[in-house]
Amino acid sequence: MMVDFLSHPPLLLFHLLSLSLIACVVLWVLKNLTGTWATRVANYPPGSRGIPWIGETLAFVAANNGSKGFYDFVATRHIRYGNCFKTSIHGETHVFVSSIEAAGAILNCDSIDFSKRYIRSIAELLGDHSLLCASHEQHKLIRRRISNLFTVDSMASSINMFDELTIKTLCSWKQKGNVVVFNEALKATFTAICKMVISLEEEDKLEMLRKDVFEVSEAMLSFPLKLLGTRYYRGVKARRRIDDSLRKIIASRRKGLERHEDFLQCFLVRDESLHDDPWTDAQILDNILTLIIAGQITTASAIAWMVKYLDENQEVQERLRALHLDLALKLSHFPLGLEALNEMPYACKIVKESLRMATIVSWFPRVALKDCQIGGFQIKKGWIVNVDARSIHYDPTVYDDPIKFNPSRFDEDPKLYSFLAFGTGGRTCLGMNLAKAMMLVFLHRLVITFRWKVTDPDSSLEKWAMFPRLRSGCPIHVTGVGAECKLP
Numbered sequence: 001m002m003v004d005f006l007s008h009p010p011l012l013l014f015h016l017l018s019l020s021l022i023a024c025v026v027l028w029v030l031k032n033l034t035g036t037w038a039t040r041v042a043n044y045p046p047g048s049r050g051i052p053w054i055g056e057t058l059a060f061v062a063a064n065n066g067s068k069g070f071y072d073f074v075a076t077r078h079i080r081y082g083n084c085f086k087t088s089i090h091g092e093t094h095v096f097v098s099s100i101e102a103a104g105a106i107l108n109c110d111s112i113d114f115s116k117r118y119i120r121s122i123a124e125l126l127g128d129h130s131l132l133c134a135s136h137e138q139h140k141l142i143r144r145r146i147s148n149l150f151t152v153d154s155m156a157s158s159i160n161m162f163d164e165l166t167i168k169t170l171c172s173w174k175q176k177g178n179v180v181v182f183n184e185a186l187k188a189t190f191t192a193i194c195k196m197v198i199s200l201e202e203e204d205k206l207e208m209l210r211k212d213v214f215e216v217s218e219a220m221l222s223f224p225l226k227l228l229g230t231r232y233y234r235g236v237k238a239r240r241r242i243d244d245s246l247r248k249i250i251a252s253r254r255k256g257l258e259r260h261e262d263f264l265q266c267f268l269v270r271d272e273s274l275h276d277d278p279w280t281d282a283q284i285l286d287n288i289l290t291l292i293i294a295g296q297i298t299t300a301s302a303i304a305w306m307v308k309y310l311d312e313n314q315e316v317q318e319r320l321r322a323l324h325l326d327l328a329l330k331l332s333h334f335p336l337g338l339e340a341l342n343e344m345p346y347a348c349k350i351v352k353e354s355l356r357m358a359t360i361v362s363w364f365p366r367v368a369l370k371d372c373q374i375g376g377f378q379i380k381k382g383w384i385v386n387v388d389a390r391s392i393h394y395d396p397t398v399y400d401d402p403i404k405f406n407p408s409r410f411d412e413d414p415k416l417y418s419f420l421a422f423g424t425g426g427r428t429c430l431g432m433n434l435a436k437a438m439m440l441v442f443l444h445r446l447v448i449t450f451r452w453k454v455t456d457p458d459s460s461l462e463k464w465a466m467f468p469r470l471r472s473g474c475p476i477h478v479t480g481v482g483a484e485c486k487l488p
């Protein structure tokens with residue numbers, strides 16, 4: 001019997017829907033079959049692209065929302081597929097590679113085969129002029145201009161200033177007894193970087209800016225949907241507030257009402273060595289925010305991890321303390337300067353080992369500018385290739401017994417491209433020396449002033465954090481070791 005579909009619209013709709021569904025399933029199966037076939041023939045990296053259009057975005061989002069942190073998404077696939085695999089996130093194909101050879105090849109040929117690329121949410125929150133997001137040509141200029149400002153003199157005064165801030169922070173711990181290391185370190189690193197970049201010192205303005213910068217960085221991994229109430233929306237609003245307050249500072253400097261020895265003052269004038277004009281407000285805003293975000297949470301997280309590792313490794317802590325109590329007797333100058341840091345070789349190894357184990361920047365994204373080969377696999381133009389630094393730092397063929405905290409492993413120089421805490425190549429961290437110096441200063445003052453006990457050993461990670469950091473923030477109880485804590 002023939003059914004007259006036209007006289008039964010609901011039936012017609014039902015059949016059309018069923019047919020579309022079947023067509024989708026057939027297309028998906030075909031796509032996967034041809035995809036698997038293509039992978040075998042062209043030797044593309046193994047891995048799943050997940051469900052159509054969405055890819056593995058939901059699994060990525062779920063990992064961001066879990067206590068093991070977003071890296072768990074990569075770790076599970078690394079175990080399943082090995083040193084090179086592909087996936088699909090936010091509609092783009094991502095490849096993760098974790099061999100030191102591939103890391104060297106990718107990170108050293110920025111601009112020829114690969115260029116830096118962040119996910120949309122990060123790029124939109126930081127802005128087009130940000131050093132982290134600028135196109136290759138622009139990046140070279142911005143980078144040279146900013147790196148000119150990290151002079152020996154500016155480093156020396158930053159170290160002095162951070163020492164004073166650290167002492168002030170530790171003195172306040174004497175009364176408190178219990179503190180959360182991440183929060184305390186964040187205040188100190190934030191204050192130091194704001195002073196270096198924009199000479200901002202008023203407590204209330206610093207506190208407002210700190211909250212907004214935190215809001216922006218918490219939105220960086222979220223889905224870029226500007227819907228009221230979403231994390232991303234809050235980040236965009238916070239970015240606007242930051243722009244408004246920085247614009248006031250810039251305007252007052254441009255009118256000559258204020259003048260300071262800081263990065264902002266240099267951005268406002270022509271850089272003769274580079275024949276580069278003064279920067280526009282937009283260039284200044286994007287890059288000031290970039291420097292603050294790149295520098296404060298990273299360093300504060302690294303300090304919190306270091307304090308936790310030293311709590312778990314008391315023999316290392318005691319050895320360090322003995323060395324530094326001796327050093328403190330020898331150091332006549334106050335506050336600490338560059339020369340003092342050269343007297344801290346064991347502490348330097350502790351800093352490096354903490355950075356290896358914490359791997360604050362877990363992977364480095366680059367977009368392939370043309371079809372190429374990595375680790376024997378075919379990579380297509382437009383794919384995002386991520387150098388998985390964390391896997392390299394935990395590779396037992398690279399680091400003996402990698403889960404053990406062992407600063408002495410740095411008695412010898414690590415293999416080429418095996419220590420990637422600050423990246424390598426044309427995009428190496430600009431604040432590397434400053435970050436290491438801040439960690440050393442903090443460590444020195446901490447071990448000569450206090451013994452500590454971590455009061456919450458939970459190692460869960462903060463959800464949605466751009467850089468892996470302890471959810472607990474590393475709470476500790478401190479007791480004095482006897483050395484006097486003097487305010488400058």
Ligand code: HEM
Pocket residue numbers: 116131132143193290291292294295296298299302355360361363364365420421422423424426427428429430431432434435436
């Ligand atoms: C422990 C603390 C820090 C860690 C672990 C860290 C790590 C990194 C890494 C791995 C990169 C390279 C990413 C890539 O190649 O894709 C990077 C880039 C960068 N870092 Fe850091 N960083 C730290 C502190 C700082 C500080 C204190 C500043 C400045 C105040 C800073 C400023 C920058 C900038 C501006 C870049 C971009 C460089 C470019 O793209 O040319 N970082 N950082």
